[in-house]
Amino acid sequence: MDELTREFLIENQEGLDRMEHCLTDLEERPKDEGLIGEIFRAVHTIKGTTGFLGFKRLEHLAHAGENLLGLLRDGRLTADPPTVTGLLKLLDGLRSILKTIEADGSEGEGEDAVLIGYLEELQAPAQAPVKHPAHARASTYAASAPSVEAPPAPPPAKQGPHLAKPAEPLPASMAPAESLGETLRSRPQVSAAESTLRVDVTLLNRMMNLVGELVLTRNQVLQATSADPNMTMLSRRLDMVTADLRENVMKARMQPVSNIFSKIPRIVRDLSQALNRRVRVQVEGQDTELDKSLLEAIKDPLTHAVRNSLDHGIEPPDVRRAAGKDPEGTLKLKASQEGSHVVIEVSDDGAGINVEKVRQKAIERGLITTDRAAHLAERELLQLVFLPGFSTAAAVTNVSGRGVGMDVVRANVEKIGGKVEIDSRTGKGTTLRMRIPLTLAIIPALIVRSINQSFALPQGALSELVHIPPEEASAIEWIENAPLYRLRGKLLPLVFLDRLLMPGKEHKSVSERDNFIAVLDADGRRFGLVVDGLADPEEIVVKPLSAVLKDIGLFSGATVLGNADLALILDPGLIALKAGVSLHEEEAVNVGESETEADESKGMEFLLVEAAGRQAAVPLTDVLRIEQLPLSRIEYIGYRPVLNFEGQLLPVEDSGGVLAAAEGNPQAKIIVVVCREGNRHVGIAVSHVLDVAAGSDLFEAGTDQRTGGVTLLKSRVTGVVDLSAVAPLPASEQAPAEWSRIAETVA
Amino acid sequence: MKEMCTVRLGTSMFGVPITHILEIVGAARPQPVPLAPIFVGGLVHYRGDVLTTVSLRQLLDMPPKEGRQDLLVLESAGGIFGLLVDSVSEVLTVSSTDYEPNPSILDQRRKALFAGAYKLKDSLLVMLDPDQLDPMRLSASKVA
Numbered sequence: 001m002d003e004l005t006r007e008f009l010i011e012n013q014e015g016l017d018r019m020e021h022c023l024t025d026l027e028e029r030p031k032d033e034g035l036i037g038e039i040f041r042a043v044h045t046i047k048g049t050t051g052f053l054g055f056k057r058l059e060h061l062a063h064a065g066e067n068l069l070g071l072l073r074d075g076r077l078t079a080d081p082p083t084v085t086g087l088l089k090l091l092d093g094l095r096s097i098l099k100t101i102e103a104d105g106s107e108g109e110g111e112d113a114v115l116i117g118y119l120e121e122l123q124a125p126a127q128a129p130v131k132h133p134a135h136a137r138a139s140t141y142a143a144s145a146p147s148v149e150a151p152p153a154p155p156p157a158k159q160g161p162h163l164a165k166p167a168e169p170l171p172a173s174m175a176p177a178e179s180l181g182e183t184l185r186s187r188p189q190v191s192a193a194e195s196t197l198r199v200d201v202t203l204l205n206r207m208m209n210l211v212g213e214l215v216l217t218r219n220q221v222l223q224a225t226s227a228d229p230n231m232t233m234l235s236r237r238l239d240m241v242t243a244d245l246r247e248n249v250m251k252a253r254m255q256p257v258s259n260i261f262s263k264i265p266r267i268v269r270d271l272s273q274a275l276n277r278r279v280r281v282q283v284e285g286q287d288t289e290l291d292k293s294l295l296e297a298i299k300d301p302l303t304h305a306v307r308n309s310l311d312h313g314i315e316p317p318d319v320r321r322a323a324g325k326d327p328e329g330t331l332k333l334k335a336s337q338e339g340s341h342v343v344i345e346v347s348d349d350g351a352g353i354n355v356e357k358v359r360q361k362a363i364e365r366g367l368i369t370t371d372r373a374a375h376l377a378e379r380e381l382l383q384l385v386f387l388p389g390f391s392t393a394a395a396v397t398n399v400s401g402r403g404v405g406m407d408v409v410r411a412n413v414e415k416i417g418g419k420v421e422i423d424s425r426t427g428k429g430t431t432l433r434m435r436i437p438l439t440l441a442i443i444p445a446l447i448v449r450s451i452n453q454s455f456a457l458p459q460g461a462l463s464e465l466v467h468i469p470p471e472e473a474s475a476i477e478w479i480e481n482a483p484l485y486r487l488r489g490k491l492l493p494l495v496f497l498d499r500l501l502m503p504g505k506e507h508k509s510v511s512e513r514d515n516f517i518a519v520l521d522a523d524g525r526r527f528g529l530v531v532d533g534l535a536d537p538e539e540i541v542v543k544p545l546s547a548v549l550k551d552i553g554l555f556s557g558a559t560v561l562g563n564a565d566l567a568l569i570l571d572p573g574l575i576a577l578k579a580g581v582s583l584h585e586e587e588a589v590n591v592g593e594s595e596t597e598a599d600e601s602k603g604m605e606f607l608l609v610e611a612a613g614r615q616a617a618v619p620l621t622d623v624l625r626i627e628q629l630p631l632s633r634i635e636y637i638g639y640r641p642v643l644n645f646e647g648q649l650l651p652v653e654d655s656g657g658v659l660a661a662a663e664g665n666p667q668a669k670i671i672v673v674v675c676r677e678g679n680r681h682v683g684i685a686v687s688h689v690l691d692v693a694a695g696s697d698l699f700e701a702g703t704d705q706r707t708g709g710v711t712l713l714k715s716r717v718t719g720v721v722d723l724s725a726v727a728p729l730p731a732s733e734q735a736p737a738e739w740s741r742i743a744e745t746v747a
Numbered sequence: 748m749k750e751m752c753t754v755r756l757g758t759s760m761f762g763v764p765i766t767h768i769l770e771i772v773g774a775a776r777p778q779p780v781p782l783a784p785i786f787v788g789g790l791v792h793y794r795g796d797v798l799t800t801v802s803l804r805q806l807l808d809m810p811p812k813e814g815r816q817d818l819l820v821l822e823s824a825g826g827i828f829g830l831l832v833d834s835v836s837e838v839l840t841v842s843s844t845d846y847e848p849n850p851s852i853l854d855q856r857r858k859a860l861f862a863g864a865y866k867l868k869d870s871l872l873v874m875l876d877p878d879q880l881d882p883m884r885l886s887a888s889k890v891a
Contacts, residue, residue, distance in 0.1 A: 451781065501781035543797040546828070548886045549790075552782045558790055558797040566778035566790050566797065 015042035024265040030079040212541040219562035258286035285335035313350030347431035353424040449533035461572040473511035522572035611656020632666035677723035754832040775818035800829035
């Protein structure tokens with residue numbers, strides 16, 4: 001297809017979309033001149049350009065529409081529902097011809113006489129159909145199409161991305177200044193039209209790929225130059241610029257959800273007419289943005305959810321009245337951003353989901369046993385609607401579609417990494433909630449080692465890391481062959497990655513090697529993944545895996561690491577499923593656990609750590625997390641060691657001399673216990689995290705004085721780390737000169 | 748007259764029409780994928796994408812071999828993938844007069860993967876069909 005036709009199609013499809021939006025608004029505000037004008041322009045544009053391209057069907061249809069719209073515009077006809085329906089039919093007709101042109105390059109052999117006749121009939125109430133010459137119309141309405149008198153001149157093909165249409169004054173027609181202003185003002189959606197560019201999506205995708213490659217190369221450069229002091233400044237700058245570029249390219253692909261929300265009013269209008277419902281649509285958060293491809297992916301689920309609401313949710317007006325509700329139901333579309341996700345909600349104030357019926361249907365369909373069904377709570381019963389093969393409609397209506405169930409909605413949303421849940425209250429209504437991740441292809445991950453390979457573990461699911469050296473292997477408990485770890489009183493099921501990946505082979509037992517547990521939380525399944533080693537966290541570019549490898553059911557993609565090795569990306573959710581980790585919360589273990597503890601008073605709980613041969617205790621309530629890092633991560637302000645977590649500085653207390661002991665070996669693993677002290681965080685460098693235990697108070701002999709700073713842990717006197725003694729970092733009130741002097745001495 | 752790229756596997760020579768070949772990469776080091784189907788040779792990084800490779804040795808049930816492997820980057824109807832072979836040799840021009848279809852004695856698997864052979868001066872060049880070597884196709888047909 002040539003450039004001209006392609007642009008013709010794009011422009012007019014957009015115009016028709018706007019027209020559709022205006023038409024649904026027009027029903028609410030039949031006298032709104034701005035809306036009528038907008039609709040008129042869309043049809044006029046089509047008519048104008050068709051002559052040049054020779055699309056006769058379009059020309060005739062558009063002409064008939066223009067006549068009708070002319071009467072509306074002149075106030076000789078009102079936009080009552082039958083007229084709006086007629087215009088919607090016109091819209092559909094025009095759209096379908098455009099679609100045929102797109103597919104076959106020509107208009108096809110359809111017959112429009114009926115539609116044209118209908119449109120002409122609608123004109124009857126006004127006197128005679130008024131036939132103004134096209135020119136006169138143009139002069140009043142500064143038509144934005146380069147049509148009418150001047151030969152339609154779409155921007156030259158070489159220009160590539162061409163300007164979106166603001167109302168450009170035509171060369172020939174003399175648009176008076178005010179009507180031009182009016183035109184601009186009355187355009188509902190084209191706010192930033194003048195400052196935007198239309199860009200081919202393929203081009204943007206290519207840019208995304210290139211940025212991905214840049215991120216990988218940056219990672220490699222960072223790794224290769226980490227030792228060279230001269231390169232660090234440059235590497236850091238490269239890092240910043242890459243991160244910035246990536247953010248901006250991703251932003252370029254973002255579109256407001258109004259792009260998909262805007263189609264809904266029309267659907268609702270058509271459906272409510274077909275089903276005898278009265279529904280008003282409320283939209284919130286239209287400006288929330290989402291990556292274009294993700295928007296595309298949820299278009300269908302959204303439509304289906306809306307159809308469901310109207311078909312099965314909102315009751316007919318008389319039923320509602322009888323129930324004391326407003327006969328007009330409300331369908332609410334809401335989009336909001338929550339952290340790294342966008343949440344899209346479709347809610348109605350209809351009858352809600354009949355949970356009993358769901359239970360019955362599920363049993364009937366053999367999706368669940370009667371026994372099991374009896375044990376399910378209401379919340380869990382609701383989730384049954386997502387099972388394939390489920391539908392409570394007595395007759396599968398044409399409207400909701402045959403065989404397109406909530407399971408397809410869920411599958412589509414999960415395909416893009418999202419989640420869907422449903423909430424319902426009988427008599428009050430139903431809400432469908434879709435959570436879509438914002439970021440696409442680049443995620444922060446922790447690199448772990450197992451079976452002599454590196455794997456990437458997405459940080460999103462990772463909550464903490466625990467190191468169990470061989471001598472502490474007993475910390476891993478076995479209950480009927482299932483490995484468990486007691487994490488702060490709760491039992492954590494463990495999954496050994498090496499055994500999962502190479503089931504037949506013999507693997508070293510826990511007492512023969514270093515064990516690292518990555519505590520993961522994947523949709524309510526909490527477990528610890530045991531790996532052989534940890535490497536640095538990295539921002540990785542997710543590369544898709546072929547379906548053959550995806551079918552293995554453990555990996556969600558692959559990536560190229562900073563050291564140029566390939567690594568598979570582990571999927572915590574899939575691992576949990578494969579390893580059989582259940583959804584239920586792990587059982588909390590009663591305090592007063594081990595029998596060796598003599599008198600277990602209700603002491604405070606402490607984290608027992610070891611630093612340079614001596615044991616110390618940190619109050620557990622103050623412990624936020626345990627970090628495992630290479631020594632190279634420790635930076636210095638003057639002589640104070642600190643850790644930098646994305647711009648947040650953590651002073652590291654090293655009275656145990658752990659950092660000094662590891663000096664000279666940048667790869668040495670340092671364990672830092674991150675604690676809360678007042679309203680700041682501090683880190684304590686330790687050699688090992690030993691255990692969690694309850695401590696008891698100690699008293700000075702002969703007195704009733706409680707001795708401060710110590711506690712009795714596991715029958716040993718153990719010093720309690722005084723977090724408040726960790727000196728605060730210099731505050732920013734310090735003179736900049738002195739600050740930079742300190743920084744310079746370090747660099 | 749067609750041009751075929753010859754590859755070696757042990758003592759056998761196989762041919763792949765050059766029209767399907769995107770690139771020849773020497774000394775490939777595929778990253779193994781745990782629990783992958785037997786015919787998967789591993790993953791390789793190719794021009795920004797991560798490719799799945801098929802090991803011809805594993806596919807034809809031949810014993811594993813240590814040492815260097817060459818990689819053919821192929822494009823089939825299903826997409827781009829890699830084929831791991833012992834080594835890639837020269838490009839030969841063959842004529843249709845030398846073509847022989849698959850003999851009936853071939854087993855099922857070889858019948859599906861081979862697309863006949865060309866008689867060379869003192870050997871046989873067995874033709875491979877790239878579309879049949881595509882990992883998706885292999886997985887679907889459960890040939891391997």
